[in-house]
Amino acid sequence: MSNENGTKKLTGWELYEALGRPKKIVAPMVDQSELAWRILSRRYGATLAYTPMINAKQYSQLKTDSSKKIWFDKINDEEGADNLDRPLIVQFAANDPKLLLESAKDLQGKCDAVDLNLGCPQHIARRGRYGSWLQDEWDLIHSLINTLHENLQDIPVTAKFRVFDDVNRTVEYAKLLESAGAQILTVHGRTREMKGHNTGLADWEKIKAVKDAVNVPVFANGNILYQEDIEKCLKATGCDGVMSAEGNLYNPAIFSEKASHPYVVKLAKEYLDIVDSLKTETSVSAQKAHLFKIFKPCLSKWTDLRDRLGKGQPKDWRGIVEEFETRIKSDAEFKNEDELSDVKGLDEQGYRTVPYFYAQPYLRPTNVDNIEVEQNIDVKQQIENDIVPQREHLAVKETPVCVGENCTAAAFQKCTRQACLSCCRLLGKNIGCEVHEEKQNKRKETREIKKQNYRERKKARIGK
Numbered sequence: 001m002s003n004e005n006g007t008k009k010l011t012g013w014e015l016y017e018a019l020g021r022p023k024k025i026v027a028p029m030v031d032q033s034e035l036a037w038r039i040l041s042r043r044y045g046a047t048l049a050y051t052p053m054i055n056a057k058q059y060s061q062l063k064t065d066s067s068k069k070i071w072f073d074k075i076n077d078e079e080g081a082d083n084l085d086r087p088l089i090v091q092f093a094a095n096d097p098k099l100l101l102e103s104a105k106d107l108q109g110k111c112d113a114v115d116l117n118l119g120c121p122q123h124i125a126r127r128g129r130y131g132s133w134l135q136d137e138w139d140l141i142h143s144l145i146n147t148l149h150e151n152l153q154d155i156p157v158t159a160k161f162r163v164f165d166d167v168n169r170t171v172e173y174a175k176l177l178e179s180a181g182a183q184i185l186t187v188h189g190r191t192r193e194m195k196g197h198n199t200g201l202a203d204w205e206k207i208k209a210v211k212d213a214v215n216v217p218v219f220a221n222g223n224i225l226y227q228e229d230i231e232k233c234l235k236a237t238g239c240d241g242v243m244s245a246e247g248n249l250y251n252p253a254i255f256s257e258k259a260s261h262p263y264v265v266k267l268a269k270e271y272l273d274i275v276d277s278l279k280t281e282t283s284v285s286a287q288k289a290h291l292f293k294i295f296k297p298c299l300s301k302w303t304d305l306r307d308r309l310g311k312g313q314p315k316d317w318r319g320i321v322e323e324f325e326t327r328i329k330s331d332a333e334f335k336n337e338d339e340l341s342d343v344k345g346l347d348e349q350g351y352r353t354v355p356y357f358y359a360q361p362y363l364r365p366t367n368v369d370n371i372e373v374e375q376n377i378d379v380k381q382q383i384e385n386d387i388v389p390q391r392e393h394l395a396v397k398e399t400p401v402c403v404g405e406n407c408t409a410a411a412f413q414k415c416t417r418q419a420c421l422s423c424c425r426l427l428g429k430n431i432g433c434e435v436h437e438e439k440q441n442k443r444k445e446t447r448e449i450k451k452q453n454y455r456e457r458k459k460a461r462i463g464k
Contacts, residue, residue: 074107115160118134135161158186175214266339284314416434
């Protein structure tokens, strides 16, 4: 297939070569894999990055580059720029081939490929009918990918998806995506139901089965906690690259050439320096979320700083980081090192103990409530401790405060901008985040239904 200039559009392995044969890939993460974070991750060894997911329907409704900045900033010429933000793949969520194509065409000059999100397992994706909640609609999925494959002149299409419980169905699904025109497949080795505290382990065997069955490059996603896990995954699956989401968020140096655990204060300052150096705006919610994850090992130790961070604004970040630094340096165990020098190997369970002031993976508390109640509580506690080394105390759930300037209202907990409705729409140039807009639309629908029911009852009474 050739574009209008007569040059051949890159296919699977040609695309992989053009991208630089990437092995270490930053996953698409809503409000988290933004430009500043992509730059930081590349400094620490990432060789390919994805944008946060863009909702194709919402993006297509915006008519100016200024209004589209909440999704992708084309005005400042930094996102997708050579020598700053490449190679780059832009990810879309969609269920309408026409709107998907329209949105992809708008950004095809700013990236190396566009990706279809078939992996998001969240309830918002279920309500919006996209992500992993499309995985049973194979005709629609084929149409979405094939529309991009046939009509995008300059760049290829890729796809990221989750596995099924059945390995044969997973392989059949992957072949469908390949036949539709996907030139690279990313396989998240978890099912749609595996999320939150039910996340569990990704199934590398299913990822390997996909790799063995298709003829395009395959990236593996899941179970990457440490730098050593990258090579283990490549060897176990035979894949061509490894993608990390949560592992990268808690330690962006996970892709470095050595087992690296940078000093958390250094990481935070480096990230904030990048944010300040860019013309492209980094959302307050993204900045706050990254600082929470970088300082995660410290937060259970100093809950007052957790509270300050939660209620803070960008003008407060530096002062909060300096306070973390002061307290860490007062610890007798602290060594004045930019990164942990005495790195121990992984233990038999695949973990290592790292001092709290160095970046490290967050290990989700394992659900041990299924242990028979008649078992001794001490045994239950011991099992929990054995399963989850380095576990942290869970933060007490508190009402989040809106990130809007001078706003004291509570933030809607599911808002991707961590704001109340008014501030969310203000931050989005009169367009709320997907969660808020979905909630408002449901309210409108409910009101309309009530009005219609009232009119029908009134007609019935008149008829009598």
